Amino acid sequence: MPYELYYWDGLPGRGEFVRLALEDAGAAYIDMAREAGGMPAMMALMGSRTELQPPFAPPFLKDGDLIIPHVANILLYLGPKLGLAPADEGQRFVAHGLQLTITDMVAEVHDTHHPLSTDLYYEDQKEAAKVRASAFIRNRIPKFLGYFERVLKRNPHGAGQIVGDRITTLDLSLFQLIEGLHYAFPRAMAPFAERYPALRALCQTVRERPNIARYLASERRMPFNETCVFRHYPELDEDPR
Amino acid sequence: MPYELYYWDGLPGRGEFVRLALEDAGAAYIDMAREAGGMPAMMALMGSRTELQPPFAPPFLKDGDLIIPHVANILLYLGPKLGLAPADEGQRFVAHGLQLTITDMVAEVHDTHHPLSTDLYYEDQKEAAKVRASAFIRNRIPKFLGYFERVLKRNPHGAGQIVGDRITTLDLSLFQLIEGLHYAFPRAMAPFAERYPALRALCQTVRERPNIARYLASERRMPFNETCVFRHYPELDEDPR
Structure with a gap:
């Protein structure tokens, strides 16, 4: 099952730190910001009355039932799976x-x-x-x-x-x-x-x-803009x- | 070997989040802020020209040769060792x-x-x-x-x-x-x-x-003050x- 990455649409922002890891590893993921219904799905998850452990803010990663918020935490989780963590x-x-x-x-x-x-x-x-x-x-x-x-x-x-x-x-x-x-x-x-x-x-x-170069040259790489962190x-x- | 906790002297601040975990578990630790020479040792570590991976800022925990900075990271490291992490x-x-x-x-x-x-x-x-x-x-x-x-x-x-x-x-x-x-x-x-x-x-x-109640009643618990985060x-x- 592909990872699902939830982040605001239209800006690289904090989500981009996660995208780079997924892209470098060639991992299968769905960038929810690019999906029809992705933003409503994100808002619904955060505001859910039934989700036991909703995230406080995007970005967050969904891997099956597990929802992992915060860039550093997501990268900590993904690192070993993507071959992008220290061995020690x-x-x-x-x-x-x-x-x-x-x-x-x-x-x-x-x-x-x-x-x-x-x-x-x-x-x-x-x-x-x-x-x-x-x-x-x-x-x-x-x-x-x-x-x-x-x-x-x-x-x-x-x-x-x-x-x-x-x-x-x-x-x-x-x-x-x-x-x-x-x-x-x-x-x-x-x-x-x-x-x-x-x-x-x-x-x-x-x-x-190679995978980063391809990604940077692709349409998936969003330019910085004035709705972003940067x-x-x-x-x-x-x-x- | 006891853990060594490095943080600014005279304020609870961010260090206190780590102290509470160590105190609750009854873990052996040295609160470097309370040690003669503790502050110079902390500054020397941060400014060291030989330490390969010096921390950016306190608090940080020293466990043998390993130096772990950032409260959340320290607690992630200590949690399982202190019996204060989720089992799953x-x-x-x-x-x-x-x-x-x-x-x-x-x-x-x-x-x-x-x-x-x-x-x-x-x-x-x-x-x-x-x-x-x-x-x-x-x-x-x-x-x-x-x-x-x-x-x-x-x-x-x-x-x-x-x-x-x-x-x-x-x-x-x-x-x-x-x-x-x-x-x-x-x-x-x-x-x-x-x-x-x-x-x-x-x-x-x-x-x-029990361990927290004892700690809060002890001299080790520092009052908040206007050099603190709070x-x-x-x-x-x-x-x-």
Whole structure:
């Protein structure tokens, strides 16, 4: 039975981290956002009065009767099944810790355009967004990316992947995170290639994986846009140098 | 060898979710914040130039050579070892999803007093904090707690625990989350007992567990304070009714 991935229609967002893993592995899955009736089905599941353990928010994965919410949790579940998890048991917890650090950074990206409330429009919190985005660009991007670069460079198996001796869901997620940052903050990310050469090379490795390359060139790959977590508002972008 | 828990000194914060699990199980652990040299040791680990996989931020757990960061990840690791995980493999992913929803709510609590930047003082983002806290109280507390109440009440094994037929780290974490919310937002939480009777009963169950009761009465239990994630600023609190 194919996996069912539930996420908002029309934006890559957090669902894309899961899609990349499924696509890289060539796994059979139904992208519910692309199905007629997929969005009503998602809303019905979340608001169900009978589902015993409904998810709080998308994305979530349905595998038979099991419903698994949260990107990092889905990737933890899928990793071993897709051949995209570290072989070592202890390293899976290290990898999951890194995945949760990506989760935190993604949440901070979201809050650059919604610092006050998700119930307010961006236009109604633009001034606060400018302050938050500036702090994110000056302090948080270097802190997070500097950290990932360090861990990647120190991998005793080489910097071809961030954990262990094979590509895992983490590497695919780092690629997506950095793609999103480039889209949202092109000026802030201008120094990227120079400052984070190992991450840059990793992104290239991911991009060239056959199934990923095919996916990126397909219609299934959605472009970033301003309903996504990663939004490009030029007024929030700045060159940190 | 006892576990080593690394977290900031002087505040319960995110570390407390881990402490409660260790205390409930009567596990041998060293609370590094209480040890002479514990804070420098934590900072050295995070800033180490030789540690291959340093953690991004506390809390983290050291078990021999393995360093595990992020509360939910630590609890995922410890749960089975401490007898505080669901017996069913699939349910562990459901439980972890719920734990990550707690993580998200804790992050939102943090952002009520730091909506613009963690690098600014609260006093320098007070006006933004008022807007964010108000939205949190009006929209997010009911959304999150209503969700947890629903899942708890629907547990086919009874509402004595949120997943499965035994107390897990999740129940201890829900207790701590709700304690923190009561401390930070006493007016906002005034309707709690009436609106969320199942969660209220769960908190009482947790509080009365022998090891937890002993811990809460001990000097090891730190009071909440205004360096914590959960801060009581009266100007951010309001009665939502």
